[in-house]
Amino acid sequence: MNEENLLALQEVSYTYDDELGSRVPVLKDVDLTIQKGSFVSVLGHNGSGKSTMAKLMNALLLPEGGKVLVAGMDTSQGELVWEIRRHVGMVFQNPDNQIVGATVEDDVAFGLENMGVDPAQMRQRIDEALASVGMEPYLLAQPHRLSGGQKQRVAIAGIMAMRPSVIILDEATAMLDPQGRQEVLQLVRRLNRDEGITIINITHFPEEAVYSDKVVVMNAGEVLMEGPPGDVFNQVERLKAVGLDVPFAVRLRHMLAAKGIDLPFVLHQEELVEHVCRLLLTR
């Protein structure tokens, strides 16, 4: 296996039983690799299999067919599960339902306690982790007094304390207000850049994917598209067909281009403004 690939899904399939007891495939022979230190966004509407994929990466679920490798470790080998979970941290959608501790410090300690870290060392790692997410002043706060964005940052601190290689955000911004969403996104971008943490952001907000190294689009249990944001968002119609939106600048440019206006593809609003401006002034 390639050293650079921190995570690899090899022909992974998974099914679950629906309400009536019939087997529904959620993932069909999915192949995917995630490079160490990269920022990957996974887009897809509800039921596309993206959340199942996240749980497979953390050994919360085991593949029914194929293999999931985390830093070369096969998730189906039972004895490696704890090491895998230390490597791969997960932030879930509902900020309330993932905080175990009655105070912030207790919650950050939870993972360390599970790992059997020496209490003397724990204190230092908690402080470091809280500092890395900017929540030091809330060490003794009760979780229900925090905002949604703050709760998610505490959840991330709990993972950071375990010194992970990957953080998977499983629609972690879906229930947050715009401010909270910004807080969390800026934080994970910084952790990616400064601490080299690999980030996998599962989301249905296309704007969140613009700054990633790679965008993966899931549909009906399969990887529909995979590539740099520019390549993926360029296929507006294909994304629309599977119920996905594109960032504003892409959409606007697409609409104008469809009417014969000659504009190059752009991802960011600033660029589009410049192009439109040039066009307006040269006409």
Add this chain to the structure above:
Amino acid sequence: MLQNIAIGQYVPGHSFLHRADPRSKLLFIILFATLVFLANNTVTYAVLVAFTLYAGLLSRLSLGYILKSLKPVWILIVFTIILHIFLTKGGAVYFQWGWFTVEERGIQQAIFISLRLGLLVVISSLLTLTTSPIDLTEGLERLLGPFGRIGVPVHEIALMMSIAIRFIPTLMEETDKIIKAQTARGANFTSGSLVKRAQSLIPIAIPLFVSAFRRAEDLALAMEARGYRGGVGRTRLHKLAFSWRDAGIAAAGVLLAITIGWWRA
């Protein structure tokens, strides 16, 4: 208002009682409860009352605030008093009206039994007022530790308690929200027959259960994702340590026990 209910009733502080180890406070309460039941005359009750007042001073909380803890049980206390005044006979007769009498033993028992109840409530409130729920769970877990060897799931019980503490405010908010949502749909919780009123709780209870289960499921997944695998091999962030304060509490306990043992009839 639901959102105004504090969990437990912990009031943060730095008094002697706040800083004592939760284990010694818990053990002391067990001893105190025993002594309250051993007390049987004016002197022993007076000693206990005096001691409880002193403990109240040590908490540096206002006496009025501490006595507020009696509010939920005052009906019970009044009921006890009335019961004893009317039904306990013996000693001098203070009052007579037909077959109905109030006698010396009745008055005495009314005072003693209601004091017993009141003292127990006040002293255990002092525990919850000065000990954070987390410390309390921690203390219980350590105290019950030895029972783990005979198969009592001490770690699991303690974890359940701390998770309950964590989720009480969340579920309170949720209840408040559901009540409002159903009220907005025209539900009426305050009028109608008793049966009707009980029925009207269903639209609140079911969503609350569903939500609690959903949260539990999510939480279990989140805990697993963070490497939780039961109490084996787990370390703890908090370490409890006894200090001179706890020696003080122990000494007070011994002294109190001797005094009550000596003076009781």
Add this chain to the structure above:
Amino acid sequence: MQITFDQVSHIYGKGTPFERVALHDISFTIPSGSFVGIIGQTGSGKSTLIQHLNGLLLPSAGTITLGDTVITSKQRLPHEQRRNIGLVFQYPEHQLFEETVAKDVAFGPSNFDLPEAMVEARVKEALEIVGLDYEKVKDRSPFHLSGGQMRRVALAGVLAMQPKVLVLDEPTAGLDPMGRQSILEAIYRIHQEQKLTTLLVTHSMEEAARYADYMLVLAQGTIALQGKPDEIFMQAERLRELALDVPETVAFVSRLNQLLPDKESLPNSVYREEELIAHLLERLSVPKEG
């Protein structure tokens, strides 16, 4: 139904250590038939405000007038008036409780003692408005539906009361783009068809821009701005101060106008996406004279 708030304040836990002013001196008038966007950060008082509309909270001071009914700190909203105001809370699917979808939707109308046949007709109608097939879903358990479907059922539960005013607290929270779009479309359709007065609480400026014809911007329990959407969006500076964004369309236009010479600039009042595209097309397709 016309809604008027006259100097309304609300204080939580008055006289206790938890006392907190949630609304302060709020005044506005919403004409019957408006679609109002209510915007503000978490904690700005939006939720408190809307709970006043059907008497779940009474004002600590001031007067609220709903049609002909007056609510003050001493005068409650009569029970039978409550059904005129449909209040859809955040994550309304969390209030579902019945065994079947049809029974759950019927809960609201049944509470107002309507004849059974009428209730059934309303249930059917309400489910169809939100885009669910009555025959297919009526006997299913609401708990076995998808998240988006559950939310529609909850919305139908409020619509079945046939309110004259519809108040929605973040109806799209947590949904994917398809779910968001379709629930908003359903709301807008019923707003127009039944001539409702609709109040939409949202964090999303885009949502407000798309549907609202009037906006209230709340900040720290007061109304920071109110007016037509274009009037609001033109005050981008003020919105930024309140840590609120302008819609992307507005940001685009203002960026563009900064680069363009004055005579070339686009009208600042453009905020709907279709409008912006139409403008740009018009400007870009016609070659400049000379």
